[in-house]
Amino acid sequence: MIIITGAAGFIGSCLIHKLNSEGYTDLVLVDDFSDAAKNKNLDNKKFTLKVDREDFIAWIPQHQLHIQFVFHIGARTDTTEFDRSVLDKLNLDYTKEVWNACVEFGLPLVYASSAATYGLGEEGYDDDEQKIPLLKPLNPYGDSKNDFDIWALQQEKKPYFWAGLKFFNVYGPNEYHKARMASVIFHTFNRIRETGEMKLFQSHKPGIADGEQQRDFVYVKDVLDVLYFLMHHRKDCGIYNLGSGKARTFRDLASLTFNAMGLEPRISFIPTPEDIRDKYQYFTEATMDKLASIGYHKPFHTLEEGISDYVKNYLTPGRYL
Known part of the structure; x- marks a missing residue:
């Protein structure tokens, strides 16, 4: 058991x-x-x-x-x-x-x-x-x-x-119920499907361009x-x-989600909310x-491999693992 x-x-x-x-x-x-x-x-x-x-x-x-x-x-x-x-x-x-x-x-x-x-x-x-x-x-x-x-x-x-x-x-699959705590990829897919574009947070840190914040x-x-x-x-x-x-940028994540959906990327940027701006992580890498x-x-999936599998085999058809 x-x-x-x-x-x-x-x-x-x-x-x-x-x-x-x-x-x-x-x-x-x-x-x-x-x-x-x-x-x-x-x-x-x-x-x-x-x-x-x-x-x-x-x-x-x-x-x-x-x-x-x-x-x-x-x-x-x-x-x-x-x-x-x-x-x-x-x-x-x-x-x-x-x-x-x-x-x-x-x-x-x-x-x-x-x-x-x-x-x-x-x-x-x-x-x-x-x-x-x-x-x-x-x-x-x-x-x-x-x-x-x-x-x-x-x-x-x-x-x-x-x-x-x-x-x-x-x-990955089975995060449909998580609402705001679901992954950025889940939210990106849904935003693209609803609006045809994705808005990412601007960078408020010198030396880091908008969308170049990185996560593992x-x-x-x-x-x-x-x-x-x-x-x-x-x-x-x-x-x-x-x-x-391997840390990857949010711009990479959004672009790869567009690609997996067969769409050209349309990415814009909005200010990071002030209440989380001073606690915002600009980099994580295990x-x-x-x-x-x-x-x-x-070997671990690359971000390209993982997003492609997730979008094409689970998010698009609404399947669970």
């Missing part, structure tokens, strides 16, 4: 598809299943049981002998959520409970951290665990993820295998391959970056040497 929290969400539901495709169907899905839009992500998936996230911690002791692996992907991922009590409850305290249960019952654990922990990148984007206490996230969401990473590293009792993954800008965009199918690798690897515990390892050092060498 494999546990997946956040199972109805973007990455969680894609992980179910990946495991199903590899022959795993004894899956226990954990989430708040009250959102009908999210539940569409579970159509045609094979699994054993759904457990409400409020009941999950109490459920574990009764079924721990049958659990083989825990993927804790679920979290409150809204970077505009400023109620720290919500983030402390769902991202920090809940993850501590999952961790402690895995320690108590000898269960291997992979959990989702975030590149939001890096803030403006003052300490770089190196997944050196010595630097984690020095990081300065830009919002309470990033704080909640970094606070757990720090807590995990401080624990004397740890799961026999555990890994925290700092997801960078993940994009990583295709969800690559994320799934890493998760699957770690499920079988079960050694070399620690916190790892999970990005493509260093991926640490993951490679434990034996993961599968």
